[in-house]
Amino acid sequence: DGGITQSPKYLFRKEGQNVTLSCEQNLNHDAMYWYRQDPGQGLRLIYYSQIVNDFQKGDIAEGYSVSREKKESFPLTVTSAQKNPTAFYLCASSISDRGHEQYFGPGTRLTVT
Amino acid sequence: GQQLNQSPQSMFIQEGEDVSMNCTSSSIFNTWLWYKQDPGEGPVLLIALYKAGELTSNGRLTAQFGITRKDSFLNISASIPSDVGIYFCAGGNTNAGKSTFGDGTTLTVKP
Numbered sequence: 001d002g003g004i005t006q007s008p009k010y011l012f013r014k015e016g017q018n019v020t021l022s023c024e025q026n027l028n029h030d031a032m033y034w035y036r037q038d039p040g041q042g043l044r045l046i047y048y049s050q051i052v053n054d055f056q057k058g059d060i061a062e063g064y065s066v067s068r069e070k071k072e073s074f075p076l077t078v079t080s081a082q083k084n085p086t087a088f089y090l091c092a093s094s095i096s097d098r099g100h101e102q103y104f105g106p107g108t109r110l111t112v113t
Numbered sequence: 114g115q116q117l118n119q120s121p122q123s124m125f126i127q128e129g130e131d132v133s134m135n136c137t138s139s140s141i142f143n144t145w146l147w148y149k150q151d152p153g154e155g156p157v158l159l160i161a162l163y164k165a166g167e168l169t170s171n172g173r174l175t176a177q178f179g180i181t182r183k184d185s186f187l188n189i190s191a192s193i194p195s196d197v198g199i200y201f202c203a204g205g206n207t208n209a210g211k212s213t214f215g216d217g218t219t220l221t222v223k224p
Contacts, residue, residue, distance in 0.1 A: 031210070042119075042201065042216035043156075050210050058211070090155050100144045100205030100212050104155030
């Protein structure tokens with residue numbers, strides 16, 4: 001089955017620790033995205049990548065880092081510099097020439113205490 | 114950056130009623146999309162619109178790309194309990210590489 005996967009579904013970390021969220025897709029999509037969603041709020045773009053080995057900051061990139069070494073994978077690291085990391089994180093991908101039709105993963109809920 | 118105003122913020126309706134929601138922008142988009150998010154899941158694409166004035170249906174859902182390119186509308190007819198969720202609009206422009214999302218409309222359907 002083609003799709004986009006995020007693991008784990010729930011993640012707990014202590015304050016001050018870096019944590020990496022995984023995102024994998026087998027849709028052969030060029031572009032991948034990371035969003036943050038807080039309770040009762042919309043989607044805020046953290047980082048996006050239109051091609052392997054290239055990525056751009058979104059609206060709220062501070063305290064986060066990404067890599068895009070393979071087309072299928074776009075991991076997100078939440079660093080200790082992120083002041084309020086507890087949130088629901090969503091990964092998405094899209095075909096490059098229809099970049100606005102995004103396919104989302106199931107999300108990872110990160111809780112930092 | 115570009116911002117989308119999505120309204121209403123929330124809706125409480127009775128099963129069987131029709132629903133209308135809309136999205137407006139101060140900027141022009143050449144693509145409008147509508148997504149639905151079930152609780153605790155990722156959003157799913159419902160309808161994509163690529164032409165000003167375009168009206169597209171997907172089952173009980175109908176969406177329109179406004180003539181001015183600054184707005185879009187989503188209608189749901191004869192709502193059912195599984196329509197519950199958050200509906201997001203998104204706008205995009207060619208070669209922008211990313212979409213701009215609205216804050217969502219939360220729909221509650223009472224049986």
